[in-house]
Amino acid sequence: MNTNSKIYIAGHRGMVGSAILRRLQKEGFENFVLRSSSELDLRNQNAVQNFFEAEKPEYVFLAAAKVGGIQANNIYRAEFIYDNIAIETNVIHACYLNKVKKLLFLGSSCIYPKNAPQPMKEEYMLTGELEPTNEPYAIAKIAGLKMCESYVRQYGCNFFTVLPTNLYGPNDNYDLNNSHVLPALLRKFHEAKINNEPFVVVWGSGKPKREFMHVDDLADACFFLMQNYDKTDSVNIGSSEEVTIGELALMIKKITGYTGELHHDSSKPDGVMRKLLDSSRLSNLGWKAKISLEEGIRNTYESFRQQTVFAS
Numbered sequence: 670m671n672t673n674s675k676i677y678i679a680g681h682r683g684m685v686g687s688a689i690l691r692r693l694q695k696e697g698f699e700n701f702v703l704r705s706s707s708e709l710d711l712r713n714q715n716a717v718q719n720f721f722e723a724e725k726p727e728y729v730f731l732a733a734a735k736v737g738g739i740q741a742n743n744i745y746r747a748e749f750i751y752d753n754i755a756i757e758t759n760v761i762h763a764c765y766l767n768k769v770k771k772l773l774f775l776g777s778s779c780i781y782p783k784n785a786p787q788p789m790k791e792e793y794m795l796t797g798e799l800e801p802t803n804e805p806y807a808i809a810k811i812a813g814l815k816m817c818e819s820y821v822r823q824y825g826c827n828f829f830t831v832l833p834t835n836l837y838g839p840n841d842n843y844d845l846n847n848s849h850v851l852p853a854l855l856r857k858f859h860e861a862k863i864n865n866e867p868f869v870v871v872w873g874s875g876k877p878k879r880e881f882m883h884v885d886d887l888a889d890a891c892f893f894l895m896q897n898y899d900k901t902d903s904v905n906i907g908s909s910e911e912v913t914i915g916e917l918a919l920m921i922k923k924i925t926g927y928t929g930e931l932h933h934d935s936s937k938p939d940g941v942m943r944k945l946l947d948s949s950r951l952s953n954l955g956w957k958a959k960i961s962l963e964e965g966i967r968n969t970y971e972s973f974r975q976q977t978v979f980a981s
Contacts, residue, residue, distance in 0.1 A: 670728050670771075670895060672697045677726035679711060679760055680733030684840040685775055685833075688888035689730050696892065702726050706733075712755040721763040730891065731760050731774045731813075735806075739872075739940055741847040742803040753809035761816045765826055772828040773895055774817050776903065777810045778946055779803050780832065788947035791832070791903050800941050814903055821901040829898065831891060834907040834946050837965065838884035839972050851881060851966070854918055855973055858925040868930040869922070872937035875915030880945045882908040883965035886958040893956045907946035908958040914939075924966055 670676065676693065680686035681703045690701070702724045709720055711733050735745075735752040742749055757774070764772045781789045782797030794814075799807045817828040841852040848856075854871065861869045890906045898904065912920070918931055951957075960968075 670698070673700055674698070675700050675702060675725065675727045676730070677702045677724065677728070678730045678732060679756075680731075682706075682840070683732060683734075683736075684836065684838060684842075684884050685887065686730070686732035687840050688838065688884040689732060689891055692885070692888040692892050711759055712752060714755075714759045717759040717763050718766070721767040721769075725767060727770045728895065729760070729764055729769050729772045730895075731757070731772060733760070734775065737842070737847045738849045738853065739802050739938055742806050746805040749803075750805035750809050753806065754812055757809065757813035757816060761813065761820060761828065764828065765820050765824055770827060771895060772817065772826070773891055774813055774828065774830045775891075776814050776830045776832045777807070778832050778834050778905070778907075778944060779807045780811050780814065781944075783941045787943050788907075788909075788945040789905070790947045791905055791950060794903075802938060802940060818901065827899070827901075829894075829901050830903040831894060832903055832905045832946070833887050834880040834882050834905075835944075836882055836884045836887055838969050841884075841969070843973065843976075850879070850914060851917065851921075852973075854921045855925070855966070855970060858918075858921050858927045859970075859973070861929060862925055862927040866929060868932045869918075869927065870932050870934050871914065871918045872934055873914060873939040874935050875918065875933045876913055877939045877941065878911050878913050878943045878945065879917070880907050880909070880911050881917070881962055881965075882906070882958060883960040883969070886960050886965075889959070890951065890956055893954075894951075897954065902950070904951050905946040905948045906951060907948040908960075908962070909945075909948055910958075910962050911945050912962065920963060921966060921970075924963070924970055 783800040814830040820826040837851040
């Protein structure tokens with residue numbers, strides 16, 4: 670890509686898409702073609718094809734997706750598999766038909782088997798059963814990854830997939846019913862502090878280990894790969910920084926300044942007990958994450974507090 674290249678970021682208002690947009694703008698890119706979900710329903714095949722035929726983007730970041738935490742994945746199973754497969758099918762096929770030079774598809778680390786060896790290498794995909802709570806979403810993301818691989822093999826397209834670890838940062842979802850663990854805890858501790866609540870309930874035992882990455886690091890990795898990676902193998906993107914959910918809760922408790930107690934609700938699901946990516950394929954290319962977890966959470970909490978809905 671050069672700064673005059675025509676770039677389409679699908680999902681540019683979401684956490685990942687907006688971070689990619691900020692990263693490219695920082696580098697001087699300015700020829701973007703952008704559509705909100707109200708302007709272009711990516712589940713509509715005709716609308717997507719008409720958009721690509723009219724705009725002819727050269728480079729595409731496919732960051733649009735229906736996403737959520739354990740509860741959302743478990744409740745809205747049909748929506749998660751239908752919406753994501755429809756989005757991926759329409760955009761990837763339109764990229765092929767309209768001769769897009771390069772497509773980066775945002776997959777997910779949840780595609781790996783629930784009992785995969787740790788840390789998880791890219792080749793572990795499809796070697797075992799998936800985690801049941803997010804199986805529909807994972808299957809949809811696997812389908813997108815396999816679509817990219819298939820279009821490469823049959824048509825010679827320059828498509829590839831990145832597999833990010835758990836993300837957080839600006840424009841995250843803080844809905845307590847549908848969000849991921851880190852933003853949910855940020856909101857819980859913040860509101861407990863404001864309301865002088867005696868304790869905060871954390872779902873599960875607190876024992877599972879998770880890897881977290883600031884979304885700005887992910888955007889930097891995506892930019893790096895779009896510029897420097899010309900293979901078709903999928904690429905893990907992780908921070909290699911691992912904490913238990915209990916440790917994460919204590920860190921957020923400290924950052925928010927909450928002084929009450931922390932209670933674990935063991936009746937709620939833990940999910941898999943450990944999920945760490947092997948990011949050696951990416952690090953061997955010369956890229957590593959820069960934002961530490963504590964620094965990233967502090968920055969995220971400041972941006973969270975500035976949002977009028979939750980302002981203290």
